[in-house]
Amino acid sequence: MFMLDHKKIISTAMIASAIFFGTAHAGEQAIDGGAIYKVKDGMYTSYAVNTQDKKDFKYGKVPSKTEIAAWDIDVMPDGTGLPEGKGSVERGDELYEVKCGMCHGDFGSGGQGSRSTYPTLSVGSASTETLTNQRNVPDADGPKRAIGTYWPQASTLFWYIQSGMPFPHPKSLSNDDTYALVAYILSINEIEIDGETLDDEYVLDREKFLKIKMPNVDGFIPNIDGPEGPANVKKFLNDPKNYGNGTRCMKDCIDPKVNIVRIKVEINAFEPPMSVERTMKEEKVTGKVHPGQKLYEASCSVCHATDAMGAPNLGNKDAWASVLEKGIDKVYANGINGINAMPPKGGAIDLTEAQFKSAVDYMIKNSK
């Protein structure tokens, strides 16, 4: 009797696992919790496959050490790839004002107005306590995901700033400038290094950088570090209880009096507007392209397409009229030297004066 039950239990368990991993290779688990497919009899699922040997190719060359070094600039949590250099919080603050604030807001508070979707860098605290917040009741506060409260590793910050920022002109920051910006961003997030507060005079260098411990370093699952990292991911993703799975119920599955939630405030500002009509499009009258248009789109629109940090936006007659009160020469000069949040030439230092003026002319022409 016991044997029989035992067998029953085993066979039930086997059926369950066969259903769950019911693929061509039962029992074998893919790292993503999904099915695994193999080439069998010249077929890979429904695809026919050439099964001849595919080895011993001689194409390409071995990259030189210099070539690898030129591209291998990622920075890993253990410091691999982190260059030498140093920068103070104060220097970072200056750089931030000129190169970052127009999008990320004062003290990293995020984009304002029409650019409110630009990322917030700091919520003024490194506390992770809001991360359990859920907006599942009206007026509830959501979790605050900024660098200090969310990012697990500071290496990401150095790597990303140097390779991807400033947004319109990435890969333009020196190692020292990047250290300074990292120091400033950590300071506005109220992150301490080795028990030390990052005040204006604080100078960040490689040695100190390696001591940074981000507050949310343990906030992520599964654990991907070390030799068991991929195995941990596999185990996690092979259990759909970790991320939600349905049930294949066919009859009387839920209470027939279902609760229907409708759209409260519909979002339908689409470009182009929604239509399924099949009518001929009205021809647009296309004039000559202004020589400054391309320059504007490449270098100026990031701020001037909207009113970022007080930048007069393209098409805003009032804003441009008031700018032009000073006279066109003053407008050129201010732009070339920088004004308010705008760095010299808007950060597009490669533009010649003539090109810069042409872009300004384009904006003015389209804002009358």
Added chain:
Amino acid sequence: MTKMTKTSEQDLDIVSEMNMAQSSRRNFFRKAAVYSASAVAATSILSPVKLSAEDDSAIIHHKKWGTTLGDPVTKNHYGIPSPYEHNNTRRTTALLASGDNYASISMCPIHEQEGIITPNGLFFNRSHGGVAHVDPKDYRLMIHGLLEKPLLLTLDELKRYPSVTRIHFIECPANGGPEWRGPQFNSIQFAKGMMSSAEWTGVLIKDLIADLGLKKEALWMLAEGCDNSEMGRTVPVEKVLDDAMIVWAQNGEALRPEQGYPVRLMLPGWEGNLQVKWLKRLEFSKEPFYAKEETAKYTVLTPSGKAIQHFYPLEVNSIITSPCPEKPWTDLKKGDLVEIQGLAWSGQGTIKHVDITFDGGVNWKEVSLKGLVLPKSWTRFSYMYRYEGKPLLLASRAVDDSGHVQPTIDQETAVVGVEAVYHRNSICTWEVTDKGVVNNVHVRS
């Protein structure tokens, strides 16, 4: 001359030919007669004596395209869609832009999508620093790190490797992400259009690195793009040695710039952002890289305060594409037979079943799959329905061959809450009103 029949026109032609040799004066009069007859014929030649109101003028009258020459073959050496199809287009909304239109997304018009291949110009477009335009002559792919032999390839060299061609969808894990806390878009294009599908051609990475001596301790591979954002992600070597590809073609032609021309990574079934575009570098390593788009973003924050990282696959999913808010049933009459159809997909396997419900999920019935049923691919489903003009709560639910079942909203949010942003694959319900209008709703118990 008032009523010219086809026969009389032909007669005139013959007469005209027979008299070719005759005097130019007589010829002139005869030709003139033919021309004036043709002019009348153009409008009335096929007309019966009397037009009735039921007769379709689209049939009765000759159309411009039938009575004039079309375009010469020299026009549009690269073809473009009919100008009448201009509304079948990608669309954007400011809500889904990261401040501007560079780190942003455009949505695929899946309500107009037929079959399982998205035309290249309609493929959804997501980039983190604008669409890069890479000169193929200066394109290089570097493969280095924990290998016996690092490798640098030009585009031509890369394309010498043996290729495979596979059909796979690509989906942004934020697809449907604006609707965790309730429906927002009365549009399938915006509710579910962060995905598209294509036939991709390239080399399996396991074939590409077979000669390079991958070291045993290599567990991860960084894939990095050469665009403005230098977008990078860490990929486990296990996937690299399974079905990962480096692709250079999309639906039979070179990748579009929006899809990473000249070369992108293809990780079948996994998050769109992992399929790194404008791919420049693969680095094999012992430890993961902690790139920005796998820490700050694309992590799923759960109610415990812990966030799921390295959440690669798009889970089993489906949506009814006809009807949908853009393609309602307002033109149907009671008793009409109509096809309900939609798309099902899973990044974790092959679609096995699709069920649909008419009552918001109380009762379900299995429907047919149709067309190709391929792993990690869009799969069409179909059901013939007798329209009754009564209100419905219409939804679909997909099951894949790895045992995953598309969850209800309640089932999904019970585990991951409403702040996840990414990986929302719960059941989508259309409310069909008695007038045939279709609205995006959420069904909660």
